[in-house]
Amino acid sequence: MANRPQDTAGHNSPGLTLHVPEPHYRPGDAVDFSHLTVSEPGAQPRPDEACPAAETHPLATDLIRVLGDDNQAHGPWNPRLDAETLRTMLRHMALTRAFDERMFRGQRQGKTSFYMKCTGEEATSISAAMALAADDMVFPSYRQQGILIVRGYPLVEMINQIYSNKGDKLKGRQLPIMYSSREHSFFTISGNLATQTPQAVGWAMASAIKGDTRIAATWVGEGSTAEGDFHAACTFAAVYNAPVILNVVNNQWAISSFSGFAGGERATFAQRGAGYGLASLRVDGNDALAVYAAERWAANRARANGGPTLIEHFSYRAEGHSTSDDPSGYRSAQEREEWPLGDPIMRLKNHLIALGEWDEGRQEELDRACAEEVKAATKEAEKNGILGHGMHHPFRTMFEDVFEELPWHLKEQAAQANKERRIKWPEREGEQ
C-alpha cells in the first residue's frame, strides 16, 4: 500500500453525501398524500394462477384493488363472495376491533403489562385467513389476532393469555398477545422479528416432502423485512418452490421509523419478491375483497404446486405501535385521517350497504353485540385473575417445558423456588 494507484478517486470531484431517509410528515405537519399513486379499482389484470412468476411482476408495482369509491366491487380480482360470507368477514373485523379497544383499556387499567392493536389493518389478517383452508398452517407476527378470531379461537383464551393468569394455556410464560394454538394451526408467536418467515417456508417444504395438501402462510411487518431471516425465507421459498405465502404487511411504520428505513423509498415491498423470482402481488390492504382475492390466488397456486407468492398488503397503522408507544412524538396525527385507502371496516360495510345486504342499524347492532361479547369474555377471563395479583400458574411450571424432562439442576432450582415462595408468599400455600 506504499503508493496509491494513479487512478485514485479524483481529488477534484465533489465530496460524497449520505442519504438518510426522511418521512414526508412529522408532528404538526399538514398531510397531503397526493404523491401516493392509488390505482383504479378493477383495473389490474388477474394472471392465471399457474402463470410463470414473472407474469405477476407488473403487479408488484401496481396496487390490486376491488372496492371503488362507489362502494361496488370491480374487475377480475372481485372474489364474488356471497353476502353471508361478506357479513361474516365484517363481523370478524368488528369483533377484532372491539377486542383491541377493550384489551388496550385493560392494559391502561393495570390488568396486564402490554398490548398491541391491529386497528386499520384488520383485513390483512382476517380476509387473508378466510381465503385459506382452516388447517393451512399460519406463522403470524404479533399483529394478526384477526386470524385467531377467524379460526374460532375463544376470546376467553386470548384474554387469559393477555392477563397471564392461571387460565392461560401458555402458562403465563409469554408476553401478552404472543399466542399459540396448534389446534388452530397457529404457530407460537415470537417477539424476535421475522424469525417466523423462513420457518413458514420450512413447514411448507415439509408439507411438500410428505405429499401433504396443506400450505403455509406467514405475516411479517414491512420494517422487519430488513432482517436477514426475511431474505433467507425468500431464497428458500424460491429454491424449493415451496407452497408458502409470504404476507408483508406494509403499515407504513415500524415503531417510529417509516417504511423508507426498510427500503420503501426505492422499491415496493412486493418488488423484493420479484428479485427472488417469487410470484409477487401488491394489494390494497384496506380493501377486504382485494386482500381475500390475492390471498386466494396465492393459495390456489401453492396448492397446485405452483410455488410461493409474496403479497405486500399496503395499509396504515392507525394507532400506536403498542401500549408502550405514543406516535404523536414522531408522526403527524393527520396521517390517519388523510390516509387515501380509508378504513377496511367502513369500506366493507359500505359495500354491503350498497349491495342492499346491510344497513346502519344492523351495523350498530353488530358493534353493540361485539362489545358485549368481548365484555362477557373479559369478565369470564378475570375470574382466572389478572397479571401480578397472584393468580398465576403454580411455581413449578416455571421449570417445565425447558426440556421434555427436568434435569437435576432444574429440579434443584424448582425446589429453591418453592422454598422462596413459602417465605415470600406464605398465603399462597398449596400452589407449589
Added chain:
Amino acid sequence: MSDTAMTTATASASATAATASERRINMIEAINEALDIMMDRDPDIIIMGEDVGYFGGVFRATAGLQEKYGKTRVFDTPISECGIIAAAVGMGAYGLRPVPEIQFADYIYPGLDQLISEAARLRYRSAGEYIAPMTVRSPFGGGIFGGQTHSQSPESLFTHVAGLKTVIPSTPHDAKGLLIAAIEDNDPVIFFEPKRIYNGPFSGYYDQPVQPWKAHTDSVVPEGYYRIPLGKARIVREGEALTVLAYGTMVHVTEAVCREKGVDAEIIDLRTLVPLDIEAIETSVKKTGRCLVVHEATRTSGFGAELSALVTERCFYHLEAPVERATGFDTPYPHSLEWAYFPGPVRIGEAIDKVLAE
C-alpha cells in the same frame, strides 16, 4: 426502610458529599450526556440504531442528538441487527467511531456473527491493520414484566468471546464515565445498560415504589467530560464478613439485602466484566475469606461460573467457605412468574447465610 435514601447515601463509598449546587440526574440522562459530550469532542463518532434518530430511542437515550448533530451523525437504521453491527465494522474500518444501539439485548442475536467472527477479531487477524472501535449500547436485564424478549441478561455470551470487552454500569455517575471510556476505547465494547434502574435504583422489592435516582448520591454527576477507566471495579461498601461480587441492577438489590440483614459485606461492583479487576477481587476475598457472586442471568455457564473459578484458583487458601452463586434460574425469562424468577432479597439473603454459616 423508611429512610432508604439516607442509608444508601451513607453506605455508598463513592458518594459525593451533598452540596447545594450538586446536579442529580438519572441513568438515561447520564448516558445521553456522555453521548452528547463525545459527539461534540469527536466528529468521527456516529450513532445509529432502530428508532434512535428523530425519536431519540425507545428509552430516550439519544433524545435531542439528531437535532444537535445532524442526520448523518445520528440516524435510524433498518431493522437488522446484523446490518447495524456490520455497518459499524465497515465504518470503523474507514476510521469512524460508531456507537450503535441495539434496542434490547434480547435482539442482538442476529448481529452475533458480525460481532463474534468479525468485530472481535479484526485487530487480531489483520495484525492491527484494522480495528473495530465501536461501542454497542443495549438495554438489558429484567424486572419490567417484559417477558422473554425484553428481559434477558446475555452478558456471558459476550464475555466468552476473545476480543470483546463487556461493561455494565450500575449508577448514573458510572454510566457516564464508563460510556465515555468505552467510546474512547479502540476495541469493540458491549455496553449493557440495566434498564430496570434507568429511572432509579432497585431494592429487589418489586411491590415497593421506585426510588428515583435523585434520592441517591450516585446520581450526582459532574458536568462535562470525565472517564472511569475500563477494568476498574468500585467498592460499593467496605466490609469484613464476606465479599459480594455483583454488577448492574444486582448491586442495588445486594446493597439493600445486606442493609436489611445487617451484614457487614464488602460489595464490589465489577463495572467491567472483561477486562476484569482481578486485583480488587483478590484483595477483598483474601481479606474476608468468603465470597458470593450475584447475577440476574441464568446460572449455567453464567459469568458467575468464571468468577467462582477465578476466586477459587486465586484465593483457595484464604477461603473459609465455598464460593456461592445467587443467580437467575436456568429457564427462559418468564412473564407472570417474573418475581419468582428474579434473584431477589430472599435468594440473595439465603446465599449470604450459607456463605457465612460454614
